[in-house]
Amino acid sequence: MHVRYITMPRYYFKCSDAGYNCSYEVDGATAEELEPKIKIHARYAHNLFEVPVEKMNAFKAAIKEKETS
Numbered sequence: 001m002h003v004r005y006i007t008m009p010r011y012y013f014k015c016s017d018a019g020y021n022c023s024y025e026v027d028g029a030t031a032e033e034l035e036p037k038i039k040i041h042a043r044y045a046h047n048l049f050e051v052p053v054e055k056m057n058a059f060k061a062a063i064k065e066k067e068t069s
């Protein structure tokens with residue numbers, strides 16, 4: 001019997017992928033879910049109190065999708 005799983009797309013963000021020398025990582029079910037977490041991290045870890053649009057776009061571009069089985 002073949003059981004087919006609906007694989008839930010999971011998204012993850014590594015701060016190092018956005019160009020920081022930083023080990024912060026976060027993941028979530030949607031890319032949107034990650035954005036506020038990235039903003040909070042950027043604020044406290046990188047002194048970006050207001051994340052500029054270009055920087056936010058760079059963060060979003062660094063969000064990657066992974067498959068979980």
Ligand SMILES: [Zn+2]
Pocket residue numbers: 015016020022023024041045046
């Ligand atoms: Zn960071």
